[in-house]
Amino acid sequence: MSTGTKSAERSRRGRSRRGANRRPGVMWGLAAWATGLLFFLPVVWMVLTSFHSEADAATNPPSVTAPLTLEGYREFFGTSTGTSPWPALANSASAAIGSTALVLVFAIPAAYALSVKPVRKWSDAMFFFLSTKMLPAVAGLLPVYLVAKNTGLLDNIWLMAVLYTAMNLPIAVWMMRSFLAEIPIDILEAAAIDGAGLPTVLRRIVIPLAAPGIAATSLICFIFSWNEMLFARVLTGVRSITAPVFLTGFVTSQGLFLAQVCAAAVVVSLPVLLAGFAAQDKLVQGLSMGAVK
Known part of the structure; x- marks a missing residue:
């Protein structure tokens, strides 16, 4: 086998090893993002629900496209209740x-x-x-x-x-x-x-x-x-x-x-x-x- 052929074979094996070592890192990264989104999703849903009216927030299943309003915040800060x-x-x-x-x-x-x-x-x-x-x-x-x-x-x-x-x-x-x-x-x-x-x-x-x-x-x-x-x-x-x-x-x-x-x-x-x-x-x-x- 010529020197050029051996060098190409070593290069191919090196790329293969680097690709194999990179795949677990990518999988762990995707798993970390998925876990973070899983924990963050309830927070996003809470914030979105806070901008809905009581009627829209109580629907089952909840409506994502319901109109947004500040009614919940007004009630919390006592605008109508004092x-x-x-x-x-x-x-x-x-x-x-x-x-x-x-x-x-x-x-x-x-x-x-x-x-x-x-x-x-x-x-x-x-x-x-x-x-x-x-x-x-x-x-x-x-x-x-x-x-x-x-x-x-x-x-x-x-x-x-x-x-x-x-x-x-x-x-x-x-x-x-x-x-x-x-x-x-x-x-x-x-x-x-x-x-x-x-x-x-x-x-x-x-x-x-x-x-x-x-x-x-x-x-x-x-x-x-x-x-x-x-x-x-x-x-x-x-x-x-x-x-x-x-x-x-x-x-x-x-x-x-x-x-x-x-x-x-x-x-x-x-x-x-x-x-x-x-x-x-x-x-x-x-x-x-x-x-x-």
């Missing part, structure tokens, strides 16, 4: 933002002590943090209600912020520990040699280097706090009602107002979506660090 959602949205924002800030205040020093400057038996401390999440939330509902009632904290939004802080702190400590463990210890030792104290190290070195992890932890804690409904449903009333509890008001004895519920769900979901969009670069970077893969 019931405004803004107090509930403000309460949810206060509780979610306040609890997220408190979680970071406690979680960053705790994670620093458990990763960079490990305390004795740090694994036992980490297991203790994790064990607090093993108790079903409903099991602690009655004791929390009795404490809130006896202390006069029922229907108080700051009680919800404290509860959300306690609920999110364990997962925040676990996440922040994995992020802080990625910080090179040489940088911290150099700062200590230069005379930097612990507050300076945390403020000028740890927090800037762990910014992606802090963003990811903050967003997850914010989402958990914003979406929580069990404790809010029992512990809040008129003054401190949150957005998820406000949504249940659209399910009445007269029936389910589907267009209004979809419009309300779209509006309530917007803060989380906007927060995720604003921090998407740091969120992706943070979720790819440490042990959170």
